[in-house]
Amino acid sequence: MTLPPAVSDFFLSEIDDRLPGRVAGLFLHGSLCWGEFFAGSDVDFVGLWEELPTGADLALLRAAHEATKVRFPSLVFDGFHCTSADLAAAPALVGRRPVFYQGEFAAAGTIDINLVTWHELAERGITVRGELPPVFTDLAALLEFTRNNLDTFWRGIAKQVDDAGPTVFGGHDASVAFVGLGPARLHHLLTTGTLTSKSGAGRYVRDSLDQRWNLIARESLRLREDPGSASLYDDPARRGRDAGGLLRWLIDDGCRDRAGGSARRIDAAARHQGDPA
Incomplete structure (x- = not known):
């Protein structure tokens, strides 16, 4: 390439x-x-x-x-x-x-x-x-934009996943990687107040969230970083159920405190509010 x-x-x-x-x-x-x-x-x-x-x-x-x-x-x-x-x-x-x-x-x-x-x-x-000019940033607005994206775009994706069914969805590598890493980036931002990459989001799920999501996080990272390697799953339906379950959990957890925000999210935002752009 x-x-x-x-x-x-x-x-x-x-x-x-x-x-x-x-x-x-x-x-x-x-x-x-x-x-x-x-x-x-x-x-x-x-x-x-x-x-x-x-x-x-x-x-x-x-x-x-x-x-x-x-x-x-x-x-x-x-x-x-x-x-x-x-x-x-x-x-x-x-x-x-x-x-x-x-x-x-x-x-x-x-x-x-x-x-x-x-x-x-x-x-x-x-x-x-050239030289990058001053760029507008607003962490509070970014967090609200992120919650809204989870609540709208990703809820729509979750419905598509449900409609496809776990076997069809779980048998499509690109869809599993998309669902396994995309919304995790948003959840990471809402939890820590910082952006991360797709791979960083996969590591975040693997290392920091409930261990029930560990396997699908590792599988999503494999699909992104080493797609030619063997799958960690021997059953596409199980892979589909795990990826769909992670997606729904990330949406529900990320949006559950939409009106106020949990203490850890407020603390994270406060720590980064004064960061230089």
């Missing part, structure tokens, strides 16, 4: 050829900023402009992204373009911006324009070009 930085460098060369001097910064977040990049990992970017492209310039931006996709067909290079003023504001106030997501360009999209991205950039964003 071509090293991930090559895709961002190639994109910059393509956009510079079409719109010289317009892209002031390019920053990476997601798996790479956690020091993790496995087969199937995305390269998540934020492009910084002094003035966002409009009209014919949007077509040139689209062409740069499409050329990058042709050059790196196996890499997912997803993200959005914004200004310094956007990053200095709460993401809910930013509105729609040019995005490239799952191989498609949109002049007005919302992918990754959220507090998780803002906090990742502020805490550990990787600079490819």
